[in-house]
Amino acid sequence: MPGLNSSLNIGLSGLEVAQAALNVVGHNIANVNTPDYSRQRAIITASDSQNFGNLQFGAGVTLTNVQGIRNRFLDLQITQATSRQSGAETRYNGLEAIASAFQDDGTSGLNTLVQNFFNGFNKLASTPEDGSARNNLIGQAQSLVNGMQSRYEMLENQRKQADGSLSGIVEQINSLTKQIAQLNDRIATEPLPGSDNDARDQRQTLAKDLASLVGVQVFEDDKGRMQISLDSGAAVLVNGNTAYKMSLAPSTIAGNYQNVQVAQGSGAMVDITTKVNEGQLGAYLDLRDDVLPGYERKLDELAAGIASQVNTIHNAGFALNGTTGRDFFLGAVANGANGLPTTVTAVSNYKGMVNSLKVNSVLATDPSLIAAAGVAGAAGNNSVALRLAALQQATGTVDTNGDGTGDSGPYSTMISSLANRVGTDAQGFGVTSTNQDNLLSALSTQRDRASAVDLDEEATSLITFQRGYQAAARFISVIDTLTDQLVNQFGR
Amino acid sequence: MSLRTPNPLTNYQTRLDLQRSKERMTDLSNQISSGNRLLRLSDDPTGSALVLDFQNSIAINKQHIDQANRATSFLKTSETTLSSLDDSLQRLLELGQQGQSDITGSNGRANIANEVDGIRSTILSLANTQSQGKYLFSGTNTTTQPFTLTATGANYAGNGASINLDITSSTSVSTNIPGNTVFFGAGGQGSSTDMFTQVTNLRDALTSNNSAGIKTACDNIKNIQSALNNQITDLGGRQASIEQITTDLGSYNESLQTIQNTYQSVDYPTAISEWYQEQTAQQASLSVISKTGKTNLFDYLG
Numbered sequence: 001m002p003g004l005n006s007s008l009n010i011g012l013s014g015l016e017v018a019q020a021a022l023n024v025v026g027h028n029i030a031n032v033n034t035p036d037y038s039r040q041r042a043i044i045t046a047s048d049s050q051n052f053g054n055l056q057f058g059a060g061v062t063l064t065n066v067q068g069i070r071n072r073f074l075d076l077q078i079t080q081a082t083s084r085q086s087g088a089e090t091r092y093n094g095l096e097a098i099a100s101a102f103q104d105d106g107t108s109g110l111n112t113l114v115q116n117f118f119n120g121f122n123k124l125a126s127t128p129e130d131g132s133a134r135n136n137l138i139g140q141a142q143s144l145v146n147g148m149q150s151r152y153e154m155l156e157n158q159r160k161q162a163d164g165s166l167s168g169i170v171e172q173i174n175s176l177t178k179q180i181a182q183l184n185d186r187i188a189t190e191p192l193p194g195s196d197n198d199a200r201d202q203r204q205t206l207a208k209d210l211a212s213l214v215g216v217q218v219f220e221d222d223k224g225r226m227q228i229s230l231d232s233g234a235a236v237l238v239n240g241n242t243a244y245k246m247s248l249a250p251s252t253i254a255g256n257y258q259n260v261q262v263a264q265g266s267g268a269m270v271d272i273t274t275k276v277n278e279g280q281l282g283a284y285l286d287l288r289d290d291v292l293p294g295y296e297r298k299l300d301e302l303a304a305g306i307a308s309q310v311n312t313i314h315n316a317g318f319a320l321n322g323t324t325g326r327d328f329f330l331g332a333v334a335n336g337a338n339g340l341p342t343t344v345t346a347v348s349n350y351k352g353m354v355n356s357l358k359v360n361s362v363l364a365t366d367p368s369l370i371a372a373a374g375v376a377g378a379a380g381n382n383s384v385a386l387r388l389a390a391l392q393q394a395t396g397t398v399d400t401n402g403d404g405t406g407d408s409g410p411y412s413t414m415i416s417s418l419a420n421r422v423g424t425d426a427q428g429f430g431v432t433s434t435n436q437d438n439l440l441s442a443l444s445t446q447r448d449r450a451s452a453v454d455l456d457e458e459a460t461s462l463i464t465f466q467r468g469y470q471a472a473a474r475f476i477s478v479i480d481t482l483t484d485q486l487v488n489q490f491g492r
Numbered sequence: 493m494s495l496r497t498p499n500p501l502t503n504y505q506t507r508l509d510l511q512r513s514k515e516r517m518t519d520l521s522n523q524i525s526s527g528n529r530l531l532r533l534s535d536d537p538t539g540s541a542l543v544l545d546f547q548n549s550i551a552i553n554k555q556h557i558d559q560a561n562r563a564t565s566f567l568k569t570s571e572t573t574l575s576s577l578d579d580s581l582q583r584l585l586e587l588g589q590q591g592q593s594d595i596t597g598s599n600g601r602a603n604i605a606n607e608v609d610g611i612r613s614t615i616l617s618l619a620n621t622q623s624q625g626k627y628l629f630s631g632t633n634t635t636t637q638p639f640t641l642t643a644t645g646a647n648y649a650g651n652g653a654s655i656n657l658d659i660t661s662s663t664s665v666s667t668n669i670p671g672n673t674v675f676f677g678a679g680g681q682g683s684s685t686d687m688f689t690q691v692t693n694l695r696d697a698l699t700s701n702n703s704a705g706i707k708t709a710c711d712n713i714k715n716i717q718s719a720l721n722n723q724i725t726d727l728g729g730r731q732a733s734i735e736q737i738t739t740d741l742g743s744y745n746e747s748l749q750t751i752q753n754t755y756q757s758v759d760y761p762t763a764i765s766e767w768y769q770e771q772t773a774q775q776a777s778l779s780v781i782s783k784t785g786k787t788n789l790f791d792y793l794g
Contacts, residue, residue: 412548420541423534
């Protein structure tokens with residue numbers, strides 16, 4: 001039979017384990033509001049029993065582990081959903097910022113500007129000999145050019161902003177991947193596998209932050225280390241305790257924009273500019289290189305459509321002084337026919353048309369040179385002005401495939417379809433963002449059901465372990481009395 | 493089975509729902525205050541594009557209405573001028589009657605000839621009428637004075653072209669009558685239908701006491717007057733048809749506006765009741781959250 005000292009040890013183990021369990025409870029309570037904290041549980045088992053003869057006596061209690069309650073599968077799903085949600089939200093915000101430029105309140109929209117411009121030709125047709133109709137037309141033409149250019153500039157600025165955001169994002173990504181790699185190292189070298197709960201929680205927070213910045217695929221290897229690669233699988237960001245550095249390099253093709261690259265194990269740079277789908281990084285690259293240039297192209301096509309059609313007819317008309325053969329609009333310096341760029345391809349199409357567009361300065365200085373007449377010397381002849389005004393409703397006025405012939409139109413349809421496209425894109429990303437938000441909230445609620453700290457639960461544990469501690473202390477005091485009896489009182 | 497429900501305050505779904513309800517309330521109150529259902533393109537991309545199309549159709553119809561009004565103003569000025577011309581011709585015929593009468597002596601005829609000469613100047617100034625900076629009766633040579641008097645009649649410096657304006661995308665209306673058709677008539681310059689020649693002939697016949705000449709001139713002027721009346725009727729007819737088109741365009745625009753409003757305008761009863769619904773839901777969930785957050789086992793421990 002175990003002696004009194006063994007009994008004291010049993011009482012001691014009870015005290016120690018109760019105090020350790022109280023520590024765990026205290027840690028949980030202290031972290032009740034810590035994001036991504038997983039509640040911990042003291043795993044308590046009875047100590048191995050001792051043999052006395054053919055009897056087995058218990059030897060008290062042991063704390064075998066402090067276990068974090070987490071669902072790894074949910075954590076990974078949350079990371080993925082975070083990527084998609086932040087990707088859609090960033091795209092949505094980027095589009096909302098420019099969408100207002102394509103709305104029309106009937107006084108200043110693109111459609112109104114085009115209408116006013118062509119209505120200028122209507123007025124010119126009614127009084128071709130009158131200077132005020134001509135001045136009005138030049139003014140409307142300038143407003144149209146300015147209106148298109150300011151919208152184009154808005155798109156350009158949005159692209160520049162997207163590009164400008166990259167450096168900050170890449171810096172954050174590098175800092176996050178480095179920290180994750182360090183935590184991976186801590187976790188891989190933990191003395192008792194699965195015991196470093198707080199490192200895992202911290203790493204999950206970092207992984208979520210990382211996922212909102214860049215689309216990633218995440219899994220854990222057999223040592224519990226988080227392996228992170230891009231969502232497209234094109235490059236690895238974290239492998240074990242190594243983080244691969246992401247950096248920016250000036251792009252050789254995309255003008256002043258920057259490419260994104262990752263240094264892989266061998267030190268070779270992998271260009272990932274087109275290989276990030278989600279997260280803020282993916283969204284900004286998509287906005288910069290794909291979505292916004294698509295809208296810019298539509299504006300360029302519209303500008304080219306208006307300039308070429310107006311110029312073709314205007315060239316054939318006669319000014320008040322009987323001269324002919326002038327362009328109404330001028331395009332790039334290396335103007336081809338009708339103010340269009342000299343080479344047009346299906347890919348570049350009329351790139352840069354809006355920016356180079358201007359009203360022919362000769363006409364702006366002397367509006368009497370606007371050709372309203374179909375014959376020389378007849379001041380009241382308005383046949384060319386009528387043809388120009390009728391362009392407003394003509395089809396086949398806009399070339400969208402770069403083959404030099406108009407295939408779309410009228411202009412107003414192009415504008416409303418552009419507005420529709422911007423709206424539909426924004427709506428699509430808005431809906432995706434909402435859906436991912438819903439998914440994220442469902443997943444997070446599910447995760448919290450398993451992992452979050454419940455104060456009622458902790459209060460119960462607190463009482464339980466407090467009582468355990470009190471009882472163990474009582475037991476020690478009883479054994480102490482017995483020992484006292486034996487040592488001090490015996491034989492008196 | 494019982495589910496752990498750690499902390500209702502950190503419940504993501506509740507937070508998200510509250511956020512969304514607030515967002516909807518903001519949207520609704522923006523819609524109500526602006527009267528516009530389409531705050532953002534992404535609210536209803538198809539509706540927004542349709543509204544643009546409607547706005548475009550309405551604007552183009554307005555352009556047509558404006559153009560029709562300008563056409564009417566030219567036609568009206570021409571009509572007024574031709575009516576004055578008609579008055580002058582009427583007076584000439586009266587004077588011709590007097591000149592043919594035997595009671596009128598040679599002195600009287602000389603006086604009448606003077607008045608006829610005056611009327612000829614009036615007719616000339618009517619023929620050179622300008623409106624909005626253009627000569628009405630010089631065809632498309634609108635900056636050139638069309639008629640100048642000569643000893644025998646008048647010369648025409650204009651041309652025979654008509655000035656058309658488009659008042660719908662398919663309807664074009666001529667806004668002028670070339671001066672040569674009005675003043676020279678079907679026979680052309682110097683013929684029996686040439687107004688200036690006949691007035692000059694009348695004056696000369698009066699001066700030379702030539703009754704037969706006076707009668708011939710009067711008969712010709714009578715024919716000229718009836719041709720003029722046809723042209724006045726024609727001008728009136730053109731204005732009437734423009735007015736018809738303007739009225740049609742106006743009512744067409746009204747119906748377009750009505751359709752546009754169904755896409756664009758807020759339906760106030762719906763919007764306001766939706767706003768109240770959101771508000772009730774929000775208040776209810778806020779009050780529930782504030783109560784559930786309060787109770788905790790720690791409150792009851794000593």
